[in-house]
Amino acid sequence: MKKRLFGILKIVIGLYIVGCGLLYFFQERFIFLPEKLEQGYEFKFNQKFEELNIKTDDGKPLNGLLFKADSSKGLIFYLHGNAGNLSSWGNVAKTYTDLNYDVFIIDYRGYGKSEGEINGEEQLFKDNQIVYNKLKKDYSEDNIILLGYSIGTGMAAKLASTNNPKKLILQAPYYSLTDMMTQRFPIVPTFLLKYKFATNEYLDNCNMPVIIFHGNQDEVIDYGASLRLKEYFKPEDTLITLDGQGHNGMTKNSDYLKALKEVLQ
Numbered sequence: 001m002k003k004r005l006f007g008i009l010k011i012v013i014g015l016y017i018v019g020c021g022l023l024y025f026f027q028e029r030f031i032f033l034p035e036k037l038e039q040g041y042e043f044k045f046n047q048k049f050e051e052l053n054i055k056t057d058d059g060k061p062l063n064g065l066l067f068k069a070d071s072s073k074g075l076i077f078y079l080h081g082n083a084g085n086l087s088s089w090g091n092v093a094k095t096y097t098d099l100n101y102d103v104f105i106i107d108y109r110g111y112g113k114s115e116g117e118i119n120g121e122e123q124l125f126k127d128n129q130i131v132y133n134k135l136k137k138d139y140s141e142d143n144i145i146l147l148g149y150s151i152g153t154g155m156a157a158k159l160a161s162t163n164n165p166k167k168l169i170l171q172a173p174y175y176s177l178t179d180m181m182t183q184r185f186p187i188v189p190t191f192l193l194k195y196k197f198a199t200n201e202y203l204d205n206c207n208m209p210v211i212i213f214h215g216n217q218d219e220v221i222d223y224g225a226s227l228r229l230k231e232y233f234k235p236e237d238t239l240i241t242l243d244g245q246g247h248n249g250m251t252k253n254s255d256y257l258k259a260l261k262e263v264l265q
Helices: 002-025 027-031 086-097 121-135 151-161 177-184 199-203 224-232 254-263
Strands: 049-055 061-067 075-079 102-106 144-149 167-171 210-215 238-242
Touching: 049 121, 061 086, 061 121, 075 086, 075 121, 075 151, 086 102, 102 121, 121 151, 144 151, 151 167, 151 199, 199 224, 210 224, 210 254, 224 238, 238 254
Parallel strands: 075 102, 075 144, 144 167, 167 210, 210 238
Antiparallel strands: 049 061, 061 102
8 A cells, every 4th residue: 555655656746847847948838928920911000100120139130010199208118918919919009199109019039020939037138128228219218108018017127127217007017927826836846937027126126106007806917916016116106906907908998098198197
């Protein structure tokens, strides 16, 4: 009997080790869900836009779209969620151009027409900084607003923490990816996670106003994450709770639009 139990235990431990190994080496497939586009794909939106390609330091072009407002007050640099590509994410731009802000949205490596593959958080941070530096050539930094949604919130917070944009807006942020993994997969060692995206730590170094929007019915990223992020708030920072809002569709929420108009004034 003891031999049998010991044998079962060895199998369980072996499967656990194999599972952890797969998680480590293939975690990009769990975190990022890119959809590719052919290089000749033509974007179609009901407003004017310009397609830009910005090269990373290793020569990979990142594809982005710049939407222009009729009378611009500045620029919103939008870091999107973990799925899809610009063909769908570009639809959020009109919400902000209607409020007189230009909008630039970038596809991360492997998304849409952007080339390369994601292989680490420092690589993503460096890519975003290169894009930000490019944008600063055409927009004064005190007229740039960083906006991150879902997976993009950690990247936006990191970028804001090492630069001086006018404001930082986070839609449905997580406390950190490490924290999310601990909640969802408590038996998995956190050191296996290559992407920490420690939003809480980044906020501690953000000197601009921070505005968080989060639905209290978010089924993907718990609303409690934003409540905990409040611990890192400065007096001018704000958490705006969207009652009944889930994870998706925030940009069309009437309460979001009303509050956003005040935030961008």
